[in-house]
Amino acid sequence: MINAQRFSVSSGIKHLIVLAFVVLWTLPTAGLLVSSVRDADQLIVSGWWTALVATERNAAHRTGTADSQVEVDNQFRIDGEFFREDSGRTVVSWGTGGRNLDEFQAGDTWVQDDGSRLTVNEDGSYVWLSEQPFEHARGIRLFYIAAIPPRFTMANYERVLAAEGIGRAFVNSVTVTLPATFIPILIAAFAAYALSWMNFWGRSFFLAAIVGLLVVPLQMALIPVLSTYNWLGQTWVGSLGWEPRSYLGVWLAHTGFGLPLAVYLLRNYMAGLPREIMESARMDGATHFKIFITIVLPLSVPALASFAIFQFLWVWNDLLVAIVFLGQGEGRTVLTAQLRELLGSRGDNWEILTSGAFVTMIVPLLVFISMQRYFVRGMLAGSVKGG
Amino acid sequence: MIKKRTLAVAITSAALATGAMAQDLHFPIGEGPFSWDWLEEFENLDLSGQTVTITGPWLGGEQDSIRRVLAYFEDATGANVDYSGSDSFEQQIQVDTQAGSPPNMAIFPQPGLAEDLARQDLLVPLGSDAADWVRENFSDGDGWADLGTFENSSGEEDFYGVMYRVDLKSLVWYVPDNFEDYGYEVPTSMEEMIALSDQMVADGETPWTIGLGSGAATGWPGTDWIEDLMLRLHEPEVYDGWVTNDIPFNDPRVIEAIELFGEFARNPDYVAGGPQAVATTDFRDAPQALFDIPPRAFMHRQANFIPAFFPDDVVVGEDVDFFYMPSYDGKDLGDPVLSAGTMMAITRDSNATRALMQFLQTPLAHELWMAQGEFLTVHLGANTEAYASDVLRRQGEILLGADTVRFDASDMMPAAIGAGTFWTGMVDFVGGASAQEIADDIQRSWDDL
Known part of the structure; x- marks a missing residue:
């Protein structure tokens, strides 16, 4: 009895903590999503949690001048509209100065000293009537509180994808990420097999060297690697002829920086596979390549998938390697870099930043959600079965 | 590997092609308040097949504006000018020059950065003629000439940077x-x-x-x-x-x-x-x-x-x-x-680059951007009629009419x-x-x- 109770209390706390984390992680994403489909005008006056209620905004309007008056039934009148047609906005209250916005309610009439009467209706239309002709050359300013109904729009997305270059950057990101994920896995799988199941001189030394490479900070290596790459492409005897700063360069760089971890993870996993299978296969006359392709590779899928996810997310979210090895310009900026550019040029346009950020996030989100299974399994596989 | 390499080349050349997509000339030649005469000497120059790369801090609308200006140079000479802007220009240009793959020309928002590169011999000196040109053709020219004069690694002074597009801060x-x-x-x-x-x-x-x-x-x-x-x-x-x-x-x-x-x-x-x-x-x-x-x-x-x-x-x-x-x-x-501005300097020399530098020093190159807005100049030859609006013209007048002009100290x-x-x-x-x-x-x- 006591045991059961303790169990339920502790699991209750556990659930609460998990719930808190879930909320902590999803809330910003939800906010970002909501903000990214809101109308730009509303976004600057209120937060995303108010997206479903009308927002109020103070504004001013200058009335028409005497030129726009018409004479109807011996009365002179000036008509006008606060809002564009079909905006759905309404006037809450209005006044004659910025400090007294609630002087009049919608529909009220302001009788001026000269006897003219100005009425502002709820739909934002106003009528200014006078017995005498108007003579003012400059309209007067009316101040009002407008209620803006909630409005959601995909226009922000259309704008960032086309005009702000996020669409192009998305393609660039995919171009960078897919090869930069595939190449290191390919190489690392071969290497991991060799390091765990083939006997050759210096095997443990190579393994130690690769593990040692894990601690080299890539920031230190960026510029030397880039200049070596440029030198190989341009100046080296029998130059390889590639462009300075190209996609090939960024693929190679990501491969190089990703390999140590890939080899280490995969070797740990492959070394943990049962020795008996390999030995019986060998006895049946299978070559190393045959064993690798038919036995080890299928058995290593969880580890391969887990590393693929890691590498994919890392490359997708990478900014530093991309801007160093690819540089700038439309054909070259990846999503993270383009988002950074937007931050500079459009730092005050929240609707653009939020929709741009969401486009950037969507792929990692999908990858994570759809491959979550492998994620956990593979992480355990690489660490627990170390050998 | 071969396959991947060809793919890389294909992708980069596709990228270049979109960058260099032929643009219609924004203002018809021969019309408006522009000094079109300056175009003539470039029309006699055949630079077809040559590419000039420029990097700078301009993005968005400013990037469109500079490309429209450069289109006239491309049209007249047949050269291909590839401008790319970045918000992280300051870092990009350092990476580019250090790694041995600089663009032909760089637009520096801060002379201090150009000075740093000049000290490492990463900029190409323009010579004293260019400095004299600035002295004669810019309002308060001595100041602008001094601003573009830096020391190289052996401590020799030379002229490196010409101002193009000036900001008015006061x-x-x-x-x-x-x-x-x-x-x-x-x-x-x-x-x-x-x-x-x-x-x-x-x-x-x-x-x-x-x-x-x-x-x-x-x-x-x-x-x-x-x-x-x-x-x-x-x-x-x-x-x-x-x-x-x-x-x-x-x-x-x-x-x-x-x-x-x-x-x-x-x-x-x-x-x-x-x-x-x-x-x-x-x-x-x-x-x-x-x-x-x-x-x-x-x-x-x-x-x-x-x-x-x-x-x-x-x-x-x-x-x-x-x-x-x-x-x-x-x-x-x-x-x-108080002013600020962007400075053009050559980071990798070529004929076409020198020609482009010449072009950007003509009154025409200034007027073409003045007419698009968001551009002030201290070029005395540029026709102030070309300013896109009275607002810009008033700002230009404040700049030209000042008793003292000083560049942003920071x-x-x-x-x-x-x-x-x-x-x-x-x-x-x-x-x-x-x-x-x-x-x-x-x-x-x-x-x-």
Whole structure:
């Protein structure tokens, strides 16, 4: 009895903590999503949690001048509209100065000293009537509180994808990420097999060297690697002829920086596979390549998938390697870099930043959600079965 | 591997092709207030097949504008000019030059960065003829020529950078409707401007909106204030000495300027949101206070580029206007102007690059951008009729009519100061540190260089 109770209390706390984390992680994403489909005008006056209620905004309007008056039934009148047609906005209250916005309610009439009467209706239309002709050359300013109904729009997305270059950057990101994920896995799988199941001189030394490479900070290596790459492409005897700063360069760089971890993870996993299978296969006359392709590779899928996810997310979210090895310009900026550019040029346009950020996030989100299974399994596989 | 390599080449060339997509010429040749004669000498030049790459800080609309200017050069010579802009230009150009793959030409927003590269022999000297050309053709040409003169690694001075596109910083923005509602007049002297501020406070309003926030560059709007005030408090020679540190940062005259800035930024009655808001407000959001109803502030000191961050429906010249940040009547210093600008320099030499440099020095190249807006020039040959609007023309006139023009000091100071401790010092100062403390700190960091 006591045991059961303790169990339920502790699991209750556990659930609460998990719930808190879930909320902590999803809330910003939800906010970002909501903000990214809101109308730009509303976004600057209120937060995303108010997206479903009308927002109020103070504004001013200058009335028409005497030129726009018409004479109807011996009365002179000036008509006008606060809002564009079909905006759905309404006037809450209005006044004659910025400090007294609630002087009049919608529909009220302001009788001026000269006897003219100005009425502002709820739909934002106003009528200014006078017995005498108007003579003012400059309209007067009316101040009002407008209620803006909630409005959601995909226009922000259309704008960032086309005009702000996020669409192009998305393609660039995919171009960078897919090869930069595939190449290191390919190489690392071969290497991991060799390091765990083939006997050759210096095997443990190579393994130690690769593990040692894990601690080299890539920031230190960026510029030397880039200049070596440029030198190989341009100046080296029998130059390889590639462009300075190209996609090939960024693929190679990501491969190089990703390999140590890939080899280490995969070797740990492959070394943990049962020795008996390999030995019986060998006895049946299978070559190393045959064993690798038919036995080890299928058995290593969880580890391969887990590393693929890691590498994919890392490359997708990478900014530093991309801007160093690819540089700038439309054909070259990846999503993270383009988002950074937007931050500079459009730092005050929240609707653009939020929709741009969401486009950037969507792929990692999908990858994570759809491959979550492998994620956990593979992480355990690489660490627990170390050998 | 071969396969991948061809793929890479295919992709990069596709990228180049879109970059160089033939653009229609924006203004028809032979019409309008442009000096089309200058195009002739380039028409005789055949540079087909040559590519000139340029990197610079211009993005968005500015990137469109420069490409339209470059299109005339491409059209006349057959060369291909590939401009790419980046918000991280400062880092990109260092990576490019260090790794041995620089563009042909770079547009530097800060002369200090160009100076650093020149010292490492990474810039191509333009020769004394180019310097003489600047002296003759730019208003206050000696100053602009000196600005582009740097030392190389062996300490020899040469001329490297030509200014293209100048910013005017000594402007105060206001909403004429708000001034009219309250019966305020545009001040014509510093004394009047302070009296006007006090008047606004007496009326229960807040005169200023100041925002120092700017991501990693937070603090720079404060340095502009100090620079503008320095020019209004002291002789230009004091300013020059301050820039080179011949006059230390903690000199009483510099501290006087910092304290004067404090009278604006640290005065709870003077700034919207109080001094705490000054450090946390982004410079792009700061002008919003002018447009709020009721207005949260009436005046905003910022350079000519700030309208890019005004709300979309605001028309400059009607809904919002500017006045020259006035000087003290009581001091005999004339009308000083604080400026900034972008400098073109060659990072990898070629015939076509030299020709493009020539082209960008013609009045025509200046007029072509002036007519698209957001461009000021000190080129005396450029036809001011070409300015896209009266607003720009008025700004151009302030620039040409100034008694003293000085370049943004923080852009000329070593990066560790001008883009480092000076910026952070501004944030500390607004946060409550005394002018003496931050000036001592900045001077100490300068001594440590």
